[in-house]
Amino acid sequence: MVRKKGLMTATAGEKVFDLCVLVILGILFLCWFFPLLYVLLASVTPYKDVIKGSLVIIPSSVTFTGYSYIFNFTNIFLSFRNTIVITVVGTALSMAVSVLLAFPLSKKELPGRALLLKLLVFTMYFSGGLIPTYMVVKNVGLQNTLWAMIIPGALSVYNMLLIKSYFESMPAALLDAAIIDGCGPARTLIQIVLPLSLPVLMSVMLFYMVGYWNTYYSYVYYCYDKTLRPLQVVLHEIIRKATGEAEAEEYIPTITVQMSAIVFTCIPIICVYPFLQKYFTKGVMLGAIKG
């Protein structure tokens, strides 16, 4: 934002104020950035140096034993594969279901719309609870499958409403023109509405993707087969082992190993994040406006 020079005759007080703002923001930046950086550094510092405390900012020497350990001695690859399957299939399914539900609900003249919306919003504020949901997942036959980590949470009503309100904000004349030209609802959705809704679709996709990538509880609730463990569960076990919480096993992972596992788990999110950042700000703002 460029301020108008004429109005902003910088007095000494103003300058001090601006400086204070910059300094406070600098400190806040470090509060967020330093822990992340420190994890990265600790993942490449030899364990004995971490213990000695020679790692303060710059590691004394660089090692990749942490990474080679997690690749060779843990089944992180299997869980990595599980998480990728969950994320890819889940995101595709969630997006399809949400868009298909949001589009009809954005039609103000659709009979029964108000009732359906009420029923959907109600589920955001009241749920059957853990055990009743568990019973349903079990009875439907999803228990102990990868699907248990995808289907029960596939539709986020909140995300669906974000898409719906974006659709609603589209100029009605545009959609009417499409219908006059003989475009059916399905074609209108695919050829006209979706290409124009990129910002909201991208931000909702990011929310779904991150949600699936961080899958943890649906495994804890609905699965017990160890080969189905998603990445976050394995990561938790690797970190917990050192605290002596998990069953005693052959080896206690060092800080280096634990931090390597964290970095490995975060890489995809950190890679995707910068590309989608400009979209999700819009998505959140939309949510703020529409409530």
Add this chain to the structure above:
Amino acid sequence: MYVSVPRRRLSDRFIRSVRKYWIYYAMMIPGLILVATFSYAPMYGIVLAFKNFKMKKGILGSPWMEPWYGHFKMFFDSPYSGRLLRNTLIIALTKVVWAKVAAVLLALILNECRVSWYKRVVQTVSYMPHFLSWVVIYGITYLFASESSGYIGRVMRAMGRQPVNLLSSNQVFRPLLYITHIWKGTGFSSIIYLASMSSIDPTLYEAAQVDGAGRIQRIWHITLPGIRSTFIMLCIISVGSIMSAGFDQIYVFYNELVYETGDIIDTYVYRVGLEDMRFGLSTAVGLFKNAIGFILVYATNRLAQHWGEGIW
């Protein structure tokens, strides 16, 4: 005759609208099936709260509790109920208050920053933790707070003090939850406030400046009133979460040593339900929690609508 005419018209209208909108209804089927199966079907399972559940007999076949409120009585008579309620309310309330204050403060400071690239860098890094899982944040906390090799422990040792295991300390556990909660969420929550600040009419600031208002006065008299309605709306929304102290976070962070300060209703529901397999008791406690949460949201929203600031 008088009665039958509108009735026929109604069914007529129904058929016509189905014929006209059937593609739209067809589109909604997958989503509605998901909601019906995983949101509404479990609501039937709530009857478990009033049943003496026997695995072999199923939900329907199991006998009713004698008396019907047996599970609730069991919960409130147990020594845990007081501790669970206290922990849940304290943690949830403190989190809500601090998270709101932190997000507004961050948005205010970012809004005052005039160096746009600097602002963008800070924003980018502040949103980042929102996308990290609680397991990852637990790992980062562990790196700083663990007894043997944590950063804080080393600093304490260097200062000649005996390090404690911060992750198993009842004094530190709750502050640890608050700090990590704020670290994770503040950046992302500030987006909404920044958005509503950017919609404040800039001529207000110019007029205030001409009248000789300083920066702080402008924040106090223009920016803060400008985000008032957003703030109130978000407060209403968070009232419903007053019974949810954050299972996602606490389940990952806690251990038996900190049950005293960190065990909440949701973690209890999980342990009793899926670890001890006491379905009836777990469902009852969960129902108690969900019902209160829902009543609170409903009541606040009614009240807010009365003042003209409802959320739906």
